[in-house]
Amino acid sequence: MNDINHLIQDRNAVAISVSQKLEPMEGRQSPIYPSTYPAAEKQGHRFETPYNINQLKDGRMVATLDSIQSQANRMEAAFVEELAHAVPNVTVAAGDRVVMLTELPHRLADAVIRASELHDAIRDAFEAYDAGDPSLIAKLGPTSLVYGAWDSRDTRVKIPRLIRSEIHAWDVDVFTRSAQFSGTFSREELGFTEQEWKKGADIGFAPTPSVDAHGGVMVNGDIQQLATLHLGQCRALERATPGLGTYVLGLALAGLWTGGREYTLRTGCWLVPEGTPEVTIVDRLGQRTALELTPEAVLAFLDGPALTAARQLDVPLEDAQAIAANFDIKAGRALLKTKGET
Template sequence: MTTLNADAITPTHDLLDGWADDVLRGPVALHLKQRMLPVEGEGAVIFPPTYADEKHPYCIDTLSDGTKVAQIDSVGSQANRMEPLFKRAPAGRPENPFASLVPQVEIAIGNERTVSILDAGHRLGDAIVRSSDLAEEAQKAFRIYLDDGDAGPIATLAPTSLVFGAWDSRDTQAKLPRVVQSVIRAWDVDVLTRSAQYSPPVDYAKLDVFSEDIKEKAANNAKSPLAQRGFVPVPSTGAPGGIVARGGVFRDLTVNLVALRQLGGENGAALRRYALGLALVAATADQDGFLRQGCLLTPDPDAPANWTLVQRNGRRTRVALTGEAALDYAQFAARRFGIGPDRRAVFAKERAKADLKAKA
């Protein structure tokens, strides 16, 4: 939800074109700060992502004043959640208006499975692309961008790589900065733990699956094979139990207009406006707040989100940006630039092996 007020400027097509084109005087960024709430309400327990570190399973930083800040969703994770907004809806589902803004590029894996490039974590620089018959075209597009600064071929093949960033780190080293960057953090958090006890539904020792002696040795030992397979009682204590955010949960989203204006090419103005349209659609679209088990968030209706335009001198102006206005501009910009054709590439095991061999 976006607050519309009399003091906010309305982003017309001409104004948005200026944001994309005015290198000398254009604003530097568009920023959204959005307060989020757990569906259980203010102060409810939520679960951050966990990492393979027994001592520090959550990503929590302690500031100099002792305040603890937890990462709820990283920049990369947020990008991977926003990019599939542009996928074509499956058969039998309502049509997705965002899907018509970008080419639908899929890579067939055998006869039964396809992977959309919009689901590939590294986008045009992903291994799945290098392992398909799109490899040479993708490499050529990256090289043109690297050598000439022309992002047009990338926009024709995989335009969301311009919006969410891509790094062809395994090949040409071409690097596209993120135009849209989003992260969710919880502030002033307390960390909780949880414990549980598993009890099998039957006594397997009495069923002669193993002896009572073996049962006694294995019971309550989480490392024992019988416990790991669920045949004996085993406790789980001190496991990560989520956090409580006393200072609130906030999503910070930035549309980097400086990075956008660095995109060039023979049709640079139309390209930048196309990329801006996609960026605004991604930034204003309603997100699915189910981040993981135990973490379902929605925007706080009592603290509506506000868009702020940041000028070069630091001056900040409210912007009355809506999802409808973003989609209207994106559709107009896409028609001006020309959307690339839908593609269906084929994964080849031999290409994947060759890629591994070349790296080695």
């Protein structure tokens, strides 16, 4: 099965599943560093770590290297430059800085753009979506239909994710590390008193030890990216607005095959693909059929059927139709007052 075009009409196909094995750029001999999170009180937790690690029944530990939200932001980042021609040019300015809508982590529900001149248009788009018409969302911020959005401070409308992706490392051992900072000059050379020297550890003058700090994880099993694209949701958009499912499918696939294959996650967690991805169509009975999906085929679908459908829907893709908004500090302060009310 190698044709993308038929997937919107094939009611038997429920999802595209992508599995990509990865490995550290430095090789398997080096620990890698997942994201760190603030410490939380955990009753009965067998290990203390700032990483997001879960323990299986057999004792193995699985580390989340990149979350669903982070993966969505990486995919959407491709629409800032490489795929910018495929979405409306919507920007928001605050102070001297101007960013594209696709750079905002909460998309159309982001507080910054909600507190701008586009507030009423965005509210109308969410309310229309809730009433069964997703076309206004598509004309403002179509990536909200791909990566989801929750207008939690106003209409309370939720747009589900069309695609989700995560990267996990299986069967990990948690490492710690210790280090010792030694200043170049002694206390006497610098002329500090003993009391001043003790305070100097916080500034960077005096020797400072760091003991049993988090030191990454050593991966004994697989590192794997798992992504799922919900074709049923594409068809629901197509039924609501003919052509929209095709457009959104093109955005989802292009985002996955560009930003979604960016594996430089953070310092100490640079990954590279191990072999080619396994891509399958999942049907209603759970059977899987291989799908040959190359970057060239994905971009051809986006620039062909997907963008043709978008133009027929009057999605503003030309630069002459760019939409620029300015952050309104008064509207932002009004949003602050709603904290706790919802």
